[in-house]
Amino acid sequence: MWSFKMNIVGPMLLSGVLLVTELVCVAKTPPVEQPKQQPGTCCAQGFDVVSIKQTKENSDNVLMFSREDGFNAQNVHVAALLNYAFDAHEYQIIGLPDWARSTTFDVVGKFSDPNEVALKKATLEEREEWVAKILVERFHLVSHKEKRVMPVYDLTVSKDGFKAKQSQPATVDQGHLADSVNPQQGMLYATNRSIFGKSAPFSDLAPLLSGIVNRSVIDKTGVTGSYDIKLVWTPEQAMLSNAPQSSQGPPDIYTALQQQLGLRLSSSKAPVDVLVIDSISFPIAN
Incomplete structure (x- = not known):
């Protein structure tokens, strides 16, 4: 399940919403x-x-x-x-x-x-x-x-250290005006095989990863501030398919996190907020 929304009117890039295949x-x-x-x-x-x-x-x-x-x-x-x-x-x-x-x-x-x-x-x-x-x-x-104890992932810094580049304060001039209004600035975005963003708060990464790995991710890195982040991986579905995989293709998301950002996901358990469906009915079309 995926969430990608922004509080704007019109087509919105899943927290108002545009969701497309990728x-x-x-x-x-x-x-x-x-x-x-x-x-x-x-x-x-x-x-x-x-x-x-x-x-x-x-x-x-x-x-x-x-x-x-x-x-x-x-x-x-x-x-x-x-x-x-x-x-x-x-x-x-x-x-x-x-x-x-x-x-x-x-x-x-x-x-x-x-x-x-x-x-x-x-x-x-x-x-x-x-x-x-x-x-x-x-x-x-x-x-x-309600809250339920469920499997979660702890997000920590690997032994090699955090590898993302900390963002520098933006400077705006006419020659770089287009960069100053780049929609990627200050926010993390994701497809089914990548996460990217410039000057993005690190605190946004764990909630975003939660939707991708389909398990709550708890940030235990101690990392603060904004960073230029780029993470690329091969989706699990693609790895499990019969389609030939390139030996040069990116690894799974867990390996990619360690290699590209110096972060790791470790299995754990913790209380998680859940929405319990007591009842729901098939709608009558109109």
């Missing part, structure tokens, strides 16, 4: 707490019109984004909607039926008379609440949060 996550610490409606917030009643249809054609392309007049998701599993609404990675969602992980849907939510000014000011938390309301009203979701 793009999988941007770091955001997952609280898993049930969104609560606050009196007086923007459009607290949720979308006026919601359309849900089961996807007819199989496709690996997944699209999910928040826009000025609503929300649009194409070819998404219910697990992806739960991820968006509750910031819960796949390993944090307990009790979800098989159909909710395998059946895909097209979901559209719209406001019939949108207040454009208010919608532009809507926070990420408010937008998450709107999607949570779809899950409750159309999928009849009943859930609760």
